[in-house]
Amino acid sequence: MRYKEFTIEGRNAVLEAFRSGKTIDKLFVLDGCQDGPVKSIIREAKKTDTIINFVDKERLDRLAGTGHHQGVVAQAAAYEYAEVEDILKAAKDKGEAPFIFILDEIEDPHNLGAIIRTANQAGAHGVIIPKRRAVGLTATVAKTSAGAINYTPVAKVTNISKTIEDLKKQGMWFVCADMDGTTMYDLNLTGPIGLVIGNEGSGVGRLVKEKCDFVASIPMKGDIDSLNASVAAGVLAYEIVRQRMTK
Secondary structure (H helix, E strand, C coil): CCHHCEEEECHHHHHHHHHHHCCCCEEEEEECCHHHHHHHHHHHCCCCCEEEECCHHHHHHHHHHHEEEEEEEEEEEHHHHHHCHHHHHHHHHHHHEEEEEECEEEEEEEHHHHHHHHHHHCCCCCCEEEECCCCCCHHHHHHCCHHHHHHCCCCEEHHHHHHHHHHHHHCCCCEEEEEEEEEEEHHHCCCCCEEECCEEEEEHHHHHHHHEEEEEECCCCCCCCCCCCHHHHHHHHHHHHHHHHHC
């Protein structure tokens, strides 16, 4: 299966991965390593959106698993990323108002996989994730999505706030999940909508939250104050589904 190739280690293998056009999310290089082959790899990485991290040998050994990394480990995307335009086109082709999930720094691959699965079942046209401080399309994400990753496009953007601004200009509006918001049942969640779900610990970032039109809260009846990020995404997504169906 495609996602077994996720971690690439060794100088020749990593350089070949870049030159073949494989999507590399992150490159890890032994700190202080500056010889010719490593410089070539870094030069190739800088031509792309790859995030370059300089790390110590212990970190590289943990990432590699085999110990034969020669000072470089690459993490390749298990699946190709889409463009934001592809997601909008998917909505247009179906004759539907766009429904997009925007994820602000989701770091747990199980959460991302579960959210992609939910997005698919809820009829969302795609998922947008940030390049930094967030998990990419890893093998674990692919497996947790239970196949949904094959059908629901995922786009990776540099700046979530700017992406929201750009989509607003195209007629979309945005609702983010936050405990301090208005109860989701009291909001009109129909039309071209983006559902913003925040980081597992800190929630939606302040700058992203300020760009949202509405802040929605999920009624909480229990003794703790939050839901798992993927569960919260599912609960809100299906309120959007309900409202779109009854519109």
